[in-house]
Amino acid sequence: MDLFKVNVVLDAKGLACPMPIVKTKKAMKDVEAGQVIEVQATDKGSKADIEAWANSAGHQYLGTLEEGDTLKHYLRKSSDEETVEKQHSNTATNEELASKLSEDIVVLDVRESAEYAFNHIPSAVSIPLGELEDRMNELKKEDEIYVVCRTGSRSDLAAQKLVDSGFENVINVLPGMSQWTGETTKIEN
Amino acid sequence: MTVKMMTAHEVTQKVFNKEELFILDVRNEDAFEDWKIEGENFEYFNIPYFELLDGVEEILEKIPSNKEILVVCAKEGSSVMVAEMLSEAGLTVSYLQGGMKAWSEHLEPVKVGDLKDGGEVYQFVRIGKGCLSYMVISNGEAAIIDATRMTDIFIDFATSKEVKITNVFDTHLHADHISGGRKIAEQIGATYWLPPKDAQEVNFEYAALEGGSVVTIGNTAIDIHALYSPGHTIGSTSFVVDEKFLLSGDILFIDSIGRPDLAGKAEDWVGDLRESLYSRYRELSEELVVLPAHFMIIDELNVDGSVAEKLGTLFAKNHGLNIEDESEFRRLVTENLPPQPNAYQEIRETNMGKVTPEEEKQREMEIGPNRCAVR
Numbered sequence: 001m002d003l004f005k006v007n008v009v010l011d012a013k014g015l016a017c018p019m020p021i022v023k024t025k026k027a028m029k030d031v032e033a034g035q036v037i038e039v040q041a042t043d044k045g046s047k048a049d050i051e052a053w054a055n056s057a058g059h060q061y062l063g064t065l066e067e068g069d070t071l072k073h074y075l076r077k078s079s080d081e082e083t084v085e086k087q088h089s090n091t092a093t094n095e096e097l098a099s100k101l102s103e104d105i106v107v108l109d110v111r112e113s114a115e116y117a118f119n120h121i122p123s124a125v126s127i128p129l130g131e132l133e134d135r136m137n138e139l140k141k142e143d144e145i146y147v148v149c150r151t152g153s154r155s156d157l158a159a160q161k162l163v164d165s166g167f168e169n170v171i172n173v174l175p176g177m178s179q180w181t182g183e184t185t186k187i188e189n
Numbered sequence: 190m191t192v193k194m195m196t197a198h199e200v201t202q203k204v205f206n207k208e209e210l211f212i213l214d215v216r217n218e219d220a221f222e223d224w225k226i227e228g229e230n231f232e233y234f235n236i237p238y239f240e241l242l243d244g245v246e247e248i249l250e251k252i253p254s255n256k257e258i259l260v261v262c263a264k265e266g267s268s269v270m271v272a273e274m275l276s277e278a279g280l281t282v283s284y285l286q287g288g289m290k291a292w293s294e295h296l297e298p299v300k301v302g303d304l305k306d307g308g309e310v311y312q313f314v315r316i317g318k319g320c321l322s323y324m325v326i327s328n329g330e331a332a333i334i335d336a337t338r339m340t341d342i343f344i345d346f347a348t349s350k351e352v353k354i355t356n357v358f359d360t361h362l363h364a365d366h367i368s369g370g371r372k373i374a375e376q377i378g379a380t381y382w383l384p385p386k387d388a389q390e391v392n393f394e395y396a397a398l399e400g401g402s403v404v405t406i407g408n409t410a411i412d413i414h415a416l417y418s419p420g421h422t423i424g425s426t427s428f429v430v431d432e433k434f435l436l437s438g439d440i441l442f443i444d445s446i447g448r449p450d451l452a453g454k455a456e457d458w459v460g461d462l463r464e465s466l467y468s469r470y471r472e473l474s475e476e477l478v479v480l481p482a483h484f485m486i487i488d489e490l491n492v493d494g495s496v497a498e499k500l501g502t503l504f505a506k507n508h509g510l511n512i513e514d515e516s517e518f519r520r521l522v523t524e525n526l527p528p529q530p531n532a533y534q535e536i537r538e539t540n541m542g543k544v545t546p547e548e549e550k551q552r553e554m555e556i557g558p559n560r561c562a563v564r
Contacts, residue, residue, distance in 0.1 A: 018267040021239045044553065045263050052217045053239040 003187060004113035005128075006074065007035035013042045013070060020046040021053050024075070028059065033079035036062070036114040041071050050075070060150070063118035065187070074114050081153040088159035091172045097146050098182045105144045110158040111177065115150065117187040119177065129154045132161055141167050148173045148180075192272045195259055195283040197295035201316045204228045204487065205297075205494035211256040213248075213282075215241065215271050216263050216289065224557045226261060226285075226292060226317070227487040238267035245274045258282040264290050292317035293555060296342045298324075299495045301480060304431045308407060312480060312495055313342065319484045319559045320366050321496055325430055327407030332356040333373060334428065334436055335482045338551060340369040344377065354379045356404050358413075359540075360438030360482060361425040362387035364451040365530040365559040367551050368540050371395075384417075387424030391541045398426055418469055420462025421447035421561070423454070435477040435500055440465055442481045443489040443498050445562035446509030448526055451533055455523045463518055466510060475501030485562050508564065522563050531557040 010027045012020040020041040031037050039050060047064050050073045054061040062074040092100075097107070107124040109116050116126040127135050129149070139145065145167065147155040152174040159172045203210050209230045214221050215238035225233065234251050241248065252258060252275070260275070260282055262268040268284040275282045285292065296313040303309055308327030315321065315337055323334040324343065331352040333343050336359075347354050357374040361384060371393060374381035382398040383391070400417030414429040421439040425447070428436040439447040446466060449458040477500045484496045491497060504510055512518040530536070532554035538544045539551070546554065 016266045017262070017264055018238050018242075018270050022242060025239070025242055044549070048217055048220070049237070049239060052219075052237060056237070056240060 004117040005036070006038040006114060007031060008037040010037060010039045012046070013040050015041065015043065017043055017045050017049065021049055024050065024053070025057070028057075028075075028077060031077045033077055034081065034112070036074060036076050036112050039073040039075065041073065042069055044071070047071055047073065060115070062114050063186070074118065076112060076115060081151070084153055084156075086152060086156040086172070086174075088156050088163070088170070088172045090159070090170060091152075091174050092146060093174060094176070094180055094182075097148070097173045100146070101182070105146055106139065108139070108145050108147045108158070109149070109177075110147060110154050111149050115177075119184050119186050121148070121177075121180070122183060122185045124148065129158050132158055136162070136165055139167070142169070144169045144171070146171050146173050148176045150176050150178045152176045191281055192269070192276045193281070193283040194286050196286050197291045197317070198297065200226060200228075200259070200285065200292070201295060201297045201314075201494070204231075204316060205490065205492075209256055211253055211258045213252065213258060213260045213271070213275075214262075215260060215267050220263070220289075224289075226289075229487055232256070238262060238271055241271055241274065245271065245278055249275075249278060249280075252280065260284045261292075262288050264288040289317070289556075290552060293552070294337075294339050296322070296337065296339060297494060298342075298346060299493060301495050301497050302434065302478065304433070306407065308431075310430065310434055310480075311346070312497070313337070313346075314484075314490075314494060314496065315366075318366065318555065318557075321480070321482055321484065323436060323480060325406055325413065326350055326352050329353060330355045330407045332358065332404070332406045332413060333370070334358045335360055335363070335438070336369040336373055338367040338369040338372070338555075340373045340376070343369070343373060353377075356380050356382065356406065356413075358382045358398060358428070360384075360427065360436065361422040362452070362537060362540050363439075363482075364422075364533040364537050365483075365561050366555050367536055371542070384422075384424030384426045386419070387422050388541075390543070393542045400426065416469065416473075418465035420449055420458055420465045422452050423458065423461070425465070429473070429477065432474075433476075433478060434480055435470075435473060436480045436482075438482045439561045441470065441479060441503065441507070441510075442483055442485065442562050443479070443496060443503065444507065445485055445564040446507070446522070448561060448563045449522055450526055451529065451561070452537070455526075459519050459522050462522060463515065470500065470510075471504075473500060475499065475504065479503055483559050483561050485559070485564070526563060527560050530560045531555070 051061045058078040060076040109124040110129040149155040214235045221235040260268040260272045265288040272284040311324045313322040325332045357370045383395040385397040402415040404413045416427040418427045
């Protein structure tokens with residue numbers, strides 16, 4: 001069973017540098033903004049290179065898993081989500097959420113499952129934004145729900161959807177995981 | 190225009206001859222910052238290859254038209270790609286065969302002197318990493334000191350000289366590179382010597398190298414006198430060869446001295462280090478030619494590419510030998526130490542025989558400079 005969802009898988013096994021990056025760059029053109037690609041490679045140097053390339057190209061490097069001799073790199077294609085104006089008015093800062101973690105609240109992480117897998121707040125529940133409408137029944141309307149994503153934009157959209165569906169106590173966390181300094185947990189190899 | 194291939198040997202000659210070269214290093218920025226090809230008259234420009242996938246137009250103006258150009262990457266593939274792109278843009282460029290991997294593994298044999306009976310001493314300069322190995326040749330026999338893991342080079346060199354390797358030494362348990370000493374000894378049937386104080390955790394057979402040991406190479410008595418000189422490690426041992434050369438291991442370098450912390454005992458061994466450098470070495474002839482196990486900076490190379498200097502000159506010029514105040518000495522070698530060598534714990538365990546990583550892994554463990562010294 002897959003541990004998390006990926007949208008595109010690229011096989012770059014057996015290829016030596018520079019081909020894994022050349023192929024990733026090419027494949028990225030067909031990946032939709034915000035989607036996750038898994039790049040399989042056997043070149044050990046590909047890890048440092050793919051991370052540096054992603055940072056330089058503006059994509060999000062999520063992490064790498066090792067499976068035998070194969071390295072599986074996970075990247076999320078850049079999107080223009082940050083430029084959208086936020087509308088949900090009930091917000092909290094990262095610090096405010098950190099101070100609330102021991103209370104009876106729900107932390108809802110609406111990033112892609114692969115982003116969640118490589119770095120999330122230990123108590124957070126994962127429901128990617130794209131799945132929220134179908135999975136809203138997993139949440140209780142009376143709960144105090146803190147919604148997080150990477151920068152606060154997807155969580156803003158998620159918060160709006162929840163309010164539209166009758167949730168009353170929904171707080172968008174700003175800026176979100178990109179600046180989170182508290183405890184996190186991640187998938188192990 | 191054409192793309193040419195340059196070997197690590199050719200680049201080494203350019204370093205020795207202080208020639209000019211423009212190096213376009215297309216590795217990651219942090220890899221370049223950490224470690225690069227050093228040459229007195231080399232110029233550098235670093236841009237990762239993946240920034241050039243769409244073309245090289247934007248860097249053309251950074252590349253001089255009046256200099257020889259060498260494109261370098263980690264293993265070769267990316268440098269070939271970039272070199273071809275530059276060639277299509279009208280430049281004549283070379284790429285480094287085998288990339289930094291080959292650079293890290295290249296050994297350049299340099300003769301450092303003759304022995305009384307007509308024998309010779311060769312230094313094997315591992316130019317990319319700063320490691321120095323030695324071969325003492327006398328009357329058909331050879332001894333190797335501080336061999337690197339590229340063992341074929343030593344064995345082939347001995348064959349070309351028509352000599353038989355009879356004794357293989359490590360001056361101490363190395364933390365910066367994987368020793369090839371044991372492998373050579375096993376392959377050739379030679380004796381492998383290691384100081385027992387550094388060998389307490391090893392799981393293989395060795396001959397105990399101790400202060401006062403004398404090993405004769407060849408039948409005309411070229412003696413190798415072992416001199417116990419702790420400090421870098423507790424077992425560190427120096428050799429006096431033919432009353433002429435002092436192989437100082439990682440205790441004394443040309444422009445620096447050994448660091449005492451790589452086996453985790455900086456505080457304990459700083460006293461030993463001072464004793465070795467300020468007392469034991471002081472008793473030796475100043476005419477001895479010091480042959481260390483490392484160099485740190487390219488300035489330490491002599492014009493012929495060798496790394497060697499008279500002990501008397503080092504007493505006069507090496508800062509680490511001229512710190513009168515003991516507490517100041519203690520501070521120098523225990524505080525503000527440079528970063529430790531890459532994977533040094535794993536390298537030590539490999540040299541103890543506790544782990545046997547695959548070749549690719551060994552290569553990766555050794556990436557980067559040796560960092561065995563304090564200055």
